[in-house]
Amino acid sequence: MESEGNINTVRKPRFLCLHGFRTSAEIHRKQMQKWPQSLLDNLDLVYVDAPFPCQGKSAVEGLFDPPYYEWFQYNNEFTEYKNLDECLEYIEECMIKYGPFDGLLGFSQGGILAAALPGLQEKGVALTNVPKVKFLIIIGGGKFKSPSLAEKAYPSPITCPSLHFLGEKDFMKAFGKEVIETCVEPVVVHHPKGHTVPLLGMVFCSFQMRRI
Numbered sequence: 785m786e787s788e789g790n791i792n793t794v795r796k797p798r799f800l801c802l803h804g805f806r807t808s809a810e811i812h813r814k815q816m817q818k819w820p821q822s823l824l825d826n827l828d829l830v831y832v833d834a835p836f837p838c839q840g841k842s843a844v845e846g847l848f849d850p851p852y853y854e855w856f857q858y859n860n861e862f863t864e865y866k867n868l869d870e871c872l873e874y875i876e877e878c879m880i881k882y883g884p885f886d887g888l889l890g891f892s893q894g895g896i897l898a899a900a901l902p903g904l905q906e907k908g909v910a911l912t913n914v915p916k917v918k919f920l921i922i923i924g925g926g927k928f929k930s931p932s933l934a935e936k937a938y939p940s941p942i943t944c945p946s947l948h949f950l951g952e953k954d955f956m957k958a959f960g961k962e963v964i965e966t967c968v969e970p971v972v973v974h975h976p977k978g979h980t981v982p983l984l985g986m987v988f989c990s991f992q993m994r995r996i
Contacts, residue, residue, distance in 0.1 A: 802894025806842035887919030895925020900937035926959030
C-alpha cells in the first residue's frame with residue numbers, strides 16, 4: 785500500500801486508487817506522477833495492489849518492473865468474470881483498513897470497478913460496511929457487459945460527482961463513453977493519447993481543484 789497526503793492538517797479528499805489490469809499500486813503511483821504535484825498535494829491518494837497475482841503477460845512488462853496484479857479475470861467477450869466477489873470483498877476490506885474514503889480513482893480495469901461500485905453499493909451488493917462513495921475519477925474505464933451484473937451495477941444514473949478522462953486513441957474510448965452516459969452531470973476531459981494516464985496542464989489542475 786502506498787499513500788500520499790498528510791492527514792494531520794486539514795483533511796484532504798481521500799481516494800482509493802484502483803490500478804490497471806496486470807499492473808500494481810506502485811506502477812499506478814508512478815503513472816499518476818504525470819499530474820502536477822500542486823494537484824496531487826491537494827488529494828490524499830491511497831494505492832493498493834489488486835488481490836490476485838498476474839495470470840498472464842502484462843502489457844507493461846519492460847516498461848515497469850514486476851510484480852503485477854489483476855483485480856479479477858474475464859472471458860474474451862467480457863461477459864463472464866472469475867473472482868469478482870472476492871475482489872469486491874477485498875476492496876471493502878481496504879476501505880475499512882485505510883479509510884474513510886471520499887471517493888474512488890480508477891484506471892482501466894480499476895476504472896471499470898470504480899464506475900460499478902456506487903451502483904453495487906446502492907443495491908447492497910458491495911461496500912455495505914463503509915460510507916457511501918461520494919466522488920469518482922475514472923481514467924480509461926468502461927462498464928461490465930454481463931446483463932445480470934449490469935442490472936445491479938447501473939440500476940439508476942450515477943449521481944455522485946464524476947470526472948472522466950477519454951483518450952482519442954484509447955481502445956477503451958467507446959466503453960468510457962458508455963460510463964459517461966450513466967452519470968449525472970459528468971465532467972469529461974478529452975486528451976489526444978491512448979490508453980494511459982494523461983499528462984495534465986496547470987490551468988486544468990487549478991480549475992479542477994476549485995471544483996473539488
